[in-house]
Amino acid sequence: DQQVKQNSPSLSVQEGRISILNCDYTNSMFDYFLWYKKYPAEGPTFLISISSIKDKNEDGRFTVFLNKSAKHLSLHIVPSQPGDSAVYFCAANNAGNMLTFGGGTRLMVKP
Amino acid sequence: KAGVTQTPRYLIKTRGQQVTLSCSPISGHRSVSWYQQTPGQGLQFLFEYFSETQRNKGNFPGRFSGRQFSNSRSEMNVSTLELGDSALYLCASSLVGTGTNTEAFFGQGTRLTVV
Numbered sequence: 001d002q003q004v005k006q007n008s009p010s011l012s013v014q015e016g017r018i019s020i021l022n023c024d025y026t027n028s029m030f031d032y033f034l035w036y037k038k039y040p041a042e043g044p045t046f047l048i049s050i051s052s053i054k055d056k057n058e059d060g061r062f063t064v065f066l067n068k069s070a071k072h073l074s075l076h077i078v079p080s081q082p083g084d085s086a087v088y089f090c091a092a093n094n095a096g097n098m099l100t101f102g103g104g105t106r107l108m109v110k111p
Numbered sequence: 112k113a114g115v116t117q118t119p120r121y122l123i124k125t126r127g128q129q130v131t132l133s134c135s136p137i138s139g140h141r142s143v144s145w146y147q148q149t150p151g152q153g154l155q156f157l158f159e160y161f162s163e164t165q166r167n168k169g170n171f172p173g174r175f176s177g178r179q180f181s182n183s184r185s186e187m188n189v190s191t192l193e194l195g196d197s198a199l200y201l202c203a204s205s206l207v208g209t210g211t212n213t214e215a216f217f218g219q220g221t222r223l224t225v226v
Contacts, residue, residue, distance in 0.1 A: 034214060043115070043201050043217030044154075089154065097142045097205050098167045099215060101154040 003027045004092050006102035014110055019077040021105050023090035026071060030092035034099070035064060035075045037086045044089060048075070080109045113138065115204050115218035123224045129190040132221045136183050136204030142166075143185040144215060145177060148199040157200075160185055192225045199223075 004025045013019045031052040036044035050057040050064045057064050063076045087106050091099040116135040136143050145157040156169040160179035177187040203215035
């Protein structure tokens with residue numbers, strides 16, 4: 001039972017363009033969502049989060065959008081840079097510290 | 112400010128042995144969670160400790176256990192190791208506890224290989 005899904009295993013974009021990573025969830029009890037970036041053999045690095053009472057949160061080049069009715073969130077990276085190439089995980093939380101992760105999307109930003 | 116520190120970084124063990132992994136959270140953080148990452152199952156929650164008490168537990172067998180000390184440092188133990196326990200074990204620390212949502216910050220992980 002995958003409660004958090006990232007349906008695109010990989011995404012390739014050109015440097016300078018927008019990267020859009022998507023995530024869907026099924027558990028309506030989730031009320032906090034996070035995005036992490038991960039390199040091989042390292043721990044995930046926190047990028048940005050959003051509470052379920054908001055529909056948008058922005059931090060520099062990163063913006064997360066939340067559509068509660070569709071149970072969908074997305075991460076926008078503008079402009080994309082080669083250093084952004086990594087695996088991105090979305091994660092969901094429900095009033096605790098037990099994160100449920102999606103399967104990840106590998107982003108490749110081409111120079 | 113120091114980040115989350117996990118030791119050791121790499122470990123090779125034989126089937127049937129037991130192993131203990133250590134995690135030192137960010138100073139001031141009282142919640143420590145453990146996750147297992149494998150190619151087939153992705154990132155899965157093991158358990159969470161807050162103020163020396165296990166608060167949440169994932170769907171893992173009893174061979175996986177943990178504890179937290181008064182200084183918030185945590186250890187995770189796996190007994191009777193199986194080949195399928197080979198994974199990257201990640202520790203995450205958070206500032207606060209139940210009822211609030213805060214970001215979890217991860218350590219670099221311990222790569223366990225069972226042979």
